[in-house]
Amino acid sequence: MKSKDMNAETLPDSSRKDNSVKFGIYIHWPFCLSKCPYCDFFSQIKKDVEQETIIKEYLEDLDFYAEKTGDRVVESIFFGGGTPSLIKPNLIEKLINHIHQKWKCKKDIEISLEANPNSDRKNLFSDLRQAGINRLSLGVQALNDKDLKFLGRTHNLAQAYTAIDEVLQNFDNHSMDLIYARPKQTLSAWQDEIKQAVHFGFKHLSMYQLTIEEGTVFYKKQVEAAEEDVAREMYLFTNQYLQENGYPQYEVSNYAKKGFHSRHNLLYWQGDDYLGIGKSAHGRLKIGNKFYALTHRRQEEEISASERAEELIIMGLRLNEGIDKEKFYNVCGINLAEFINPKNLAELKSEKLIEETQTHLFATDEGRLVLNKLIEDLCS
Ligand SMILES: C[S@@+](CC[C@H](N)C(=O)[O-])C[C@H]1O[C@@H](n2cnc3c(N)ncnc32)[C@H](O)[C@@H]1O
Ligand code: SF4
Structure with missing residues (x-):
């Protein structure tokens, strides 16, 4: 299929x-x-x-x-x-x-x-x-x-x-x-x-x-x-x-x-927020347009919108559905098309490792077998 x-x-x-x-x-x-x-x-x-x-x-x-x-x-x-x-x-x-x-x-x-x-x-x-x-x-x-x-x-x-x-x-x-x-x-x-x-x-x-x-x-x-x-x-x-x-x-x-x-x-894979309670738990939180990485105990470190965007790509490509472009923008305020490397994207598409619709960018079945390569190419 x-x-x-x-x-x-x-x-x-x-x-x-x-x-x-x-x-x-x-x-x-x-x-x-x-x-x-x-x-x-x-x-x-x-x-x-x-x-x-x-x-x-x-x-x-x-x-x-x-x-x-x-x-x-x-x-x-x-x-x-x-x-x-x-x-x-x-x-x-x-x-x-x-x-x-x-x-x-x-x-x-x-x-x-x-x-x-x-x-x-x-x-x-x-x-x-x-x-x-x-x-x-x-x-x-x-x-x-x-x-x-x-x-x-x-x-x-x-x-x-x-x-x-x-x-x-x-x-x-x-x-x-x-x-x-x-x-x-x-x-x-x-x-x-x-x-x-x-x-x-x-x-x-x-x-x-x-x-x-x-x-x-x-x-x-x-x-x-x-x-x-x-x-x-x-x-x-x-x-x-x-x-x-x-x-x-x-x-x-x-x-x-x-x-x-x-x-x-799905909260993790779709870029939503979550608290992490307990030793070694971690969380992500968006307050206003700031992003925080949460760690034990009650530690928070601000991360940039680009860092969050990269996380969304890493997590989103794991899903068969892929990255929802509108959600991506809603979470990190960046257009997916402007964030990823256009030349590498074209190559990945021609290799049939990535596909794109108007709403989503996703890895093909073959692409999901080489996720690290996809992430590296798209985010470089
Ligand atoms: C947080 S862990 C463990 C949950 C629970 N303590 C248990 O052992 O059933 C969640 C799952 O990750 C998987 N897992 C952990 N280490 C793994 C490894 N090295 N390779 C593949 N799966 C792993 C296991 O299937 C495990 O159920
Ligand atoms: S897989 Fe890890 S978390 Fe689960 S029981 Fe074994 S040691 Fe504990």
Whole structure:
């Protein structure tokens, strides 16, 4: 299928028509039960965390930002990690209630949480639902015991199946993460897993190609992901199979049934504003025509409109829909056509890596495989 056709159908109408700058809140929980050897997300392994003390700080940080942004309408809240399913549900509820007190929230606000399948806490998923979470993202990562072990996960396949059942029972909006292109993984093994994943009936799937990140245990052990051509075949199969089974790709690693895109992640990819609460969380905020990069704790650094524009290109090209030119202008006050390198754009178009309509600039399927090149060429 041509990427242009895909564009027309992959994003919800609301995100195409409403080009105002939206607003969300990201809450980071930087603790895990153990460190997975591939993961370079900031996280600490600590069992006796003083949860109440940390949440008190989070509430204070929310108060601080509410002073500046109290007139904004919250589109989504996202509890990410680390492992936020380790936070006591009553404390999650406290944070959600606090946000509702301090800001006006959208009636259909999306409130997501990333959960690991190995919690030994009984009724975890129903408690999370009760606490106000309405979208659950489950980090399954692999659908066989051997690879779960290799990935250093603390859950096995039986625990993953139990968690999958419980998530499906307790939530209407759910997502599952899997990692593919594992060392020595064959295309047919991945095909079996992806078919299984579709069979569960989650509303959203995130399929991440394994990357060996500097500083991780895999990096130190010189683990190598699946070979490039195998990984490419897996990626192409994933796109095609999920498209045929009701999950069109809408971002490099993300696939959704109609209307179940991650509204929170779309805030990042479409250049909206978001607060970041918690160690290693970051945010972006536009106040008047100034742009701020937010970091822990309550640090803000002004960034220029051009820096923001470049971020919008980096994020926007990840989407099948691409960069919405009008939204781009609304966010950073710069015309996309004036910002990007016209000679390089023409070349990328002739190489069929980029396409353009009156409203959007987007990477083709081939282009999305070489995003770094596109970004470098367009922004130079
Ligand atoms: C914030 S992380 C982890 C969330 C949760 N703690 C978990 O482990 O399920 C979000 C996702 O990024 C993906 N991820 C992390 N490191 C990765 C890597 N090196 N390569 C590919 N995917 C990765 C995993 O699928 C993970 O679920
Ligand atoms: S993958 Fe998830 S559980 Fe594993 S260390 Fe990273 S954040 Fe923690």
